[in-house]
Amino acid sequence: MIETYVDERDYKLLERDRYTFFVLKRIMGGECKLLLSDHERLILCFTGHPFPVWIWTADDAAEEEMEKAYQLAKENKLLTGEYHFNIKYSLAEYFIRRAAEEGLELKIITNMFAYDCLEPVRPDTESDGGIHCCEMKDLEELVDFMDRFHKELSIDQKDISGYREDAEEFIRSGNMYLWKDEQGHNVASCKYAPDGDMASINLVFTRPEFRRRHYAENLVYQVTMKAKEAGYVPMLYTDADYVASNACYEKIGYVLRGKLCTIG
Incomplete structure (x- = not known):
């Protein structure tokens, strides 16, 4: 029934x-x-x-x-x-x-992998700059990150007011982070969302002009450590066909645990 x-x-x-x-x-x-x-x-x-x-x-x-x-x-x-x-x-x-x-x-649109990370591994290459916990003064820039992220992946797209509402919630959670380079530019984003004993690492995005400089790798590692230190098992979903990004996650300790797909 x-x-x-x-x-x-x-x-x-x-x-x-x-x-x-x-x-x-x-x-x-x-x-x-x-x-x-x-x-x-x-x-x-x-x-x-x-x-x-x-x-x-x-x-x-x-x-x-x-x-x-x-x-x-x-x-x-x-x-x-x-x-x-x-x-x-x-x-x-x-x-x-x-x-x-x-x-x-x-048809299958996306092949998805699910990973967890019980033992995070520090990246071989450290990036300039460092992690920054989002504050309300970062709201509009975070909205821009979210808009770019969803447009690039063509998933779950909303209007700007929808992103702004979500961004405010993410900032209030205290789990939303940006990576600032040594010039003070916000170059990458990442957050974690707890549920039970696990926390989903998501909203991983690097501005196109700042890619291939290991910013996302270092930011995801730092956010993973914060989730782990808070008592959660970090996990994330990836597009299985993005070989380079999956290799990046595996380098910092993520282990493949399951597979599913998106059809439409």
Whole structure:
């Protein structure tokens, strides 16, 4: 039976995929436009546009269960072409095949890796400048970083007022950081977001004109250390096809723990 709420049973289910579905666990506790679960084999969660629809299924999900997920998405008008889905590869293959049978085209947009970092490794190359914890005086510059970050990745894009609202929240958290070079320019961004015993490292972005100078590598290391020292297990998602950035994360101690994908 599908119900429109989650409870402790659902959070227990996600412990099986605590890395790949870390974000789902976090967003289930917030405001959701759509939240469906049978508390055993299937969870569907959607916060609203422009964010992806998250669907969790068990690793050994049978075809009937995948069809159930597909029909739930269809019944809730999520297969109109407007939405992306973050799901396991087995379910992605099923969705792509079923959509094709109905004259719809779905494809994998992003291959995602989930990493954690239990033992951070200091970068071989130190960058000039240093880490700076964002303050309200940095608000407009942070908004610019966020706008550039989302446009470059073409994901979860909002208008400037939406970014400003988020930036204010990030600054108040005390976990939002910039890297200042020796001339005082803000050249890279990174933050961590705690949930339970883990913390997601995200919003990693370097201004294009300052790239290839190891700023992001040094900033991510420093933010990772801050998350670890605060008692959290640092983790992050990456685009599996960005070989160079993944190699950078691995150099500072991140270990691959899981895989999933975005389809749309």
